[in-house]
Amino acid sequence: MQLLNASGCLDALTAPDVARALDAFVTKTITPLPRDGNAPVRVAETEHGMLNAIGLANPGREVFLQTLPRLQEVVRVPIWVSVGGFSAEEYAETCNLLDGRDEVASIELNLSCPNVDDAPEAAAEIVAACRAATDLPLFAKLSPAAWDVAETALAVEAAGADGLSLVNTIRGLALDERTLRPTLDRGAGGYSGPALKPMALAVVYACARATSLPIVGMGGVQSGRDALELIAAGASAVALGTVLFADPDAPARVRAELDVERSARGFESVHDARGIAHWTDAGQRTDTHVHVR
Amino acid sequence: MKRDQLRVLRTEQLGPYSLVSVERGALDAGTPGQFFMLEAPGRVLPRPMSVCLAPPGELAFLIDPIGPGTRALCALAPGDTIGVLGPLGNGFRLDVERPLLVGGGVGIAPLPFLSEQLGGPPAVLGFRSEWHAEAAALVPNAEVVIEPTYVTDAIPYGHDVLACGPEPMLEAVRALAPDAQLAWEAPMACGYGACYGCAVEIGGEWKRLCIVGPVLAAA
Numbered sequence: 001m002q003l004l005n006a007s008g009c010l011d012a013l014t015a016p017d018v019a020r021a022l023d024a025f026v027t028k029t030i031t032p033l034p035r036d037g038n039a040p041v042r043v044a045e046t047e048h049g050m051l052n053a054i055g056l057a058n059p060g061r062e063v064f065l066q067t068l069p070r071l072q073e074v075v076r077v078p079i080w081v082s083v084g085g086f087s088a089e090e091y092a093e094t095c096n097l098l099d100g101r102d103e104v105a106s107i108e109l110n111l112s113c114p115n116v117d118d119a120p121e122a123a124a125e126i127v128a129a130c131r132a133a134t135d136l137p138l139f140a141k142l143s144p145a146a147w148d149v150a151e152t153a154l155a156v157e158a159a160g161a162d163g164l165s166l167v168n169t170i171r172g173l174a175l176d177e178r179t180l181r182p183t184l185d186r187g188a189g190g191y192s193g194p195a196l197k198p199m200a201l202a203v204v205y206a207c208a209r210a211t212s213l214p215i216v217g218m219g220g221v222q223s224g225r226d227a228l229e230l231i232a233a234g235a236s237a238v239a240l241g242t243v244l245f246a247d248p249d250a251p252a253r254v255r256a257e258l259d260v261e262r263s264a265r266g267f268e269s270v271h272d273a274r275g276i277a278h279w280t281d282a283g284q285r286t287d288t289h290v291h292v293r
Numbered sequence: 294m295k296r297d298q299l300r301v302l303r304t305e306q307l308g309p310y311s312l313v314s315v316e317r318g319a320l321d322a323g324t325p326g327q328f329f330m331l332e333a334p335g336r337v338l339p340r341p342m343s344v345c346l347a348p349p350g351e352l353a354f355l356i357d358p359i360g361p362g363t364r365a366l367c368a369l370a371p372g373d374t375i376g377v378l379g380p381l382g383n384g385f386r387l388d389v390e391r392p393l394l395v396g397g398g399v400g401i402a403p404l405p406f407l408s409e410q411l412g413g414p415p416a417v418l419g420f421r422s423e424w425h426a427e428a429a430a431l432v433p434n435a436e437v438v439i440e441p442t443y444v445t446d447a448i449p450y451g452h453d454v455l456a457c458g459p460e461p462m463l464e465a466v467r468a469l470a471p472d473a474q475l476a477w478e479a480p481m482a483c484g485y486g487a488c489y490g491c492a493v494e495i496g497g498e499w500k501r502l503c504i505v506g507p508v509l510a511a512a
Contacts, residue, residue, distance in 0.1 A: 008489070009487060009488070011487055011489075012433070013486075013488045014485060014486030014487070014504060015294065015485050015486060015487060017294065018360075018487075028489075035499070037489065037492060037499060038500050039492075040479060040480070040490075040493070041479065041480050042489065042490045042491075043482045043488060043491075044334060044480065045337055045338045045361075045362065045482075046337075048337065049336055049337055050337055050482060052482070052490065054488075054489045054490065057489050057492070057499065077433065118492065154380050166337075177360065181485060193337045194337065194404045210470055230377075240481075242337065242338075244387055244482035244483070244487055245338060245482040245487060245488050246330075246332070246337065246338055246482075246483075247296065247374075247376065248341050248485060248487075249296050250294065281338030
């Protein structure tokens with residue numbers, strides 16, 4: 001079972017050991033031009049999660065491409081590049097530049113950052129443009145906020161996506177205890193951490209029913225048990241996000257806990273648990289409560 | 294970068310602050326001004342705390358219970374165990390000729406360890422009240438001022454200033470002592486460069502304080 005980091009939750013250059021403990025390293029989202037990101041305060045803890053409004057701070061694709069060889073040297077595990085932009089054309093241009101770079105194992109299209117103002121074009125349109133620009137595997141990262149995310153999943157599959165990354169953060173707001181003003185300078189931010197897990201499970205469950213695409217499940221994973229639940233809902237790989245902030249040793253810990261869960265439940269491989277949430281005790285796939293047109 | 298589960302040895306009350314001592318485990322004490330991420334029981338994120346004292350086999354942190362995380366840390370009892378990551382960031386440069394330590398409020402936290410490493414240099418500490426000033430007992434050779442007197446009223450000339458305190462104090466110290474070393478703080482989720490939360494503007498660019506700081510040159 002592949003364990004990755006969620007994009008934006010790890011800098012392999014400042015914490016190479018953490019990146020090397022994963023099966024693949026996912027970069028912070030790269031945009032065509034450099035971005036400073038939002039003014040502080042950028043992060044805030046809440047009762048059951050955290051908010052961030054980093055604002056896709058990144059050096060831009062030109063500088064990123066220059067640092068790719070060094071990144072590969074440092075991380076020594078496959079690199080997934082998270083690509084962002086403000087039009088289908090921008091996404092596709094970056095994909096075209098990554099095409100043929102042997103440092104890159106896969107591309108994740110960030111179609112759902114809640115911390116930038118310009119709404120990207122429809123997900124399928126972006127995926128189609130990127131598909132024409134590269135032969136690299138394309139994973140579409142979707143928001144849990146869409147009412148029928150399974151429809152988006154079907155649309156990006158039809159447009160040529162090779163997989164899904166589920167889910168991104170969802171918009172949330174925290175108010176300062178004393179002033180009752182927003183804690184984050186930007187106001188709202190992306191909500192992540194334990195509170196996101198039920199939403200991630202619902203989205204993975206719905207998309208695993210709607211499509212046969214491989215799914216990287218993420219959202220609130222703190223333990224091996226959480227990882228197993230995402231796999232049971234249909235994920236084929238799992239990514240760690242917020243938990244890495246609290247515990248950089250989480251990759252090894254989650255793996256060990258997952259193995260205990262696997263063995264206690266009598267699975268030979270963790271993969272045997274994949275999609276089990278969709279099956280009855282008699283081994284029949286259950287009727288769905290998730291409506292897919 | 295090392296993380297270990299450390300047992301709480303004792304907590305001591307100093308005015309409103311708690312001095313929380315944990316066993317050092319497999320961690321290094323680091324240098325004064327460096328910090329550790331302390332697991333706050335029941336909270337999602339750990340809290341950054343500079344090391345206050347580092348007696349053999351121990352680490353001690355001075356904590357002001359101002360929010361849910363710091364309150365959880367101050368409520369720790371001997372025998373409790375918390376995850377601790379560090380030391381992180383860059384501490385004070387110790388190659389100074391005439392050191393003067395300047396601290397404000399809970400910002401005096403790194404100064405006891407710093408004082409010890411520098412052989413007990415003079416210090417100027419500012420507090421909001423006599424009650425808050427009880428923490429000054431941790432720093433030898435300290436002149437204590439209470440509001441409305443500020444540390445900047447008591448800083449003598451001709452010293453190498455090493456300061457930690459609230460942002461307005463650091464700005465005022467910077468204006469008085471352009472060669473000072475200043476320890477800043479910023480909300481951060483991880484402490485090791487992963488979250489990009491602790492952005493501070495340096496030379497017109499946003500930098501991660503946990504990587505470039507928390508101790509920065511004033512100029």
